[in-house]
């Protein structure tokens with residue numbers, strides 16, 4: 224126990240400051256926002272991450288949002304286990320046809336008002352996989368999308384900027 | 393020497409069994425290639441089993457007049473690829489899954505994708521196919537258009553005949569495709585009594601993106617990019633295996649400096665993933681201290697990669713013929729500094745974990761995978777090595793740059809989650825050493841060889857050790873430098889079935905940590 228507390232103390236706080244992004248910065252990052260999140264939600268956004276067929280690269284970076292450097296929960300953004308508890312669906316991957324119904328049902332299960340963020344090049348435009356017998360391509364081909372965050376995969380910093388940008392106003 | 397012997401002795405045994413072998417020119421080191429008649433396909437498996445060959449991979453390819461079906465065996469680091477040909481109109485072959493359980497899902501995949509029937513297969517359910525294409529359509533046949541004829545909305549696959557349980561007090565738990573965490577989709581069907589897992593069945597294919605089909609017609613560079621996305625966490629591993637196969641087909645060898653840089657990339661990828669996994673295993677038994685510490689270490693590690701290679705996960709760093717970025721003195725210093733720092737941190741943290749009794753309580757004896765079962769399924773990488781499977785491509789069938797160093801392979805034989813935890817720790821230590829050895833061997837020189845357009849019909853088989861274990865990548869070229877066939881065999885394809893076994897008699901709440909200890913790739917499995 225003593226070692227454990229020593230390590231915690233000696234590690235200290237590594238969380239980095241991050242500023243809410245300006246519009247120009249979002250544009251530069253290629254982040255497109257069609258509809259912002261209601262002001263009423265600020266300080267508490269519940270996200271349900273849905274992998275609709277990704278290569279798992281995007282998941283690795285979404286995971287990183289919870290590491291102590293980014294600690295996204297400090298902005299009131301937290302990940303939940305059920306779409307029924309979610310305000311935002313964070314969808315990755317080209318939507319594989321085998322996941323199409325599951326994604327539609329997840330969308331339906333999410334209470335209104337809800338927002339959909341397409342994360343990564345695949346989710347934004349089909350990416351390396353595009354549309355085929357097996358893939359529906361971009362998320363917007365399956366459900367309405369409110370924001371796209373490009374990148375293969377987007378870095379945690381870009382993801383964070385995007386989510387903060389979605390919340391501002 | 394002894395290696396050569398087994399193929400020879402095995403060949404004699406096949407002869408004695410009345411099987412005519414046509415030996416073919418081998419395209420790589422540690423690899424022999426044979427052709428046999430289709431009617432002997434099962435006999436081949438039977439004799440292979442008595443000679444204790446490991447079933448490694450199986451795939452098919454459509455030629456102008458026939459299907460070629462391939463199987464890859466391995467023993468003592470020596471590989472044997474056997475091919476047979478069957479008529480396009482009589483696409484049927486005796487199953488090898490009757491002999492090798494490892495061949496089970498692979499044959500079902502080939503059946504779904506090519507419409508090749510495996511007679512006497514113990515499980516005739518589809519595997520990769522759900523409802524995105526019709527039962528009588530086969531996406532990897534050349535006549536099948538890449539766009540297919542999908543419905544506007546692909547319905548869910550409700551027909552899959554899961555095993556059912558009967559009896560008082562047993563119940564079923566269906567989980568997925570979408571899981572509670574931030575993880576890939578797949579379905580698990582449990583039969584349980586109280587908290588105890590009686591049976592688990594996996595149903596995958598949800599992330600099937602048609603990788604093999606959309607690979608066709610690509611250029612080598614474009615295939616390398618696609619291979620780097622077969623499984624994002626193994627981007628270096630798959631890109632390397634695919635490039636190795638393409639380089640064989642083109643008959644070029646990469647410069648020594650490029651090989652060393654590939655080695656550094658691959659070992660860094662291994663460390664990054666193991667760091668993530670160790671933290672996640674602890675997190676699944678609610679020990680968040682370790683999760684926070686290891687996710688911090690992983691982040692540090694990735695940031696160095698972003699600085700030096702321009703990509704946190706190292707995507708697109710390996711290209712046909714070599715690597716994309718060179719590194720300088722300062723970069724080597726940064727890698728060395730990373731190692732020094734990580735060793736110091738681990739010595740703090742690991743001792744803390746080792747002394748933690750609640751962690752011990754949850755990880756020891758849980759999720760036990762016996763050596764026998766691990767061997768029967770041909771389990772690979774850290775999963776196999778935690779259950780006594782002493783195999784590593786880097787040591788047993790070394791390829792540049794591993795032929796220049798001594799690769800020490802970590803081994804455990806307790807077969808539980810703790811073993812799979814400790815093996816990762818040992819592999820991190822070993823990888824850091826390898827990175828240092830590779831840096832010491834670096835000499836000035838080229839980092840890529842000029843590409844040569846491969847002759848139409850040439851092919852290659854790239855076999856490397858990714859962070860999850862042996863990756864096999866088959867690539868064939870058509871005319872004009874275009875890919876005609878790509879088949880990547882991720883180690884997950886052989887490791888996933890082991891999960892169905894190692895969860896038995898564990899409690900349902902321990903499933904997440906059992907699963908994490910194996911950490912298979914869904915995307916790499918579903919293609």
Ligand code: SF4
Pocket residue numbers: 276277278279280281315316317342343344345346350351374375376621624
């Ligand atoms: S955007 Fe890139 S990392 Fe994300 S799922 Fe697609 S290929 Fe993988």
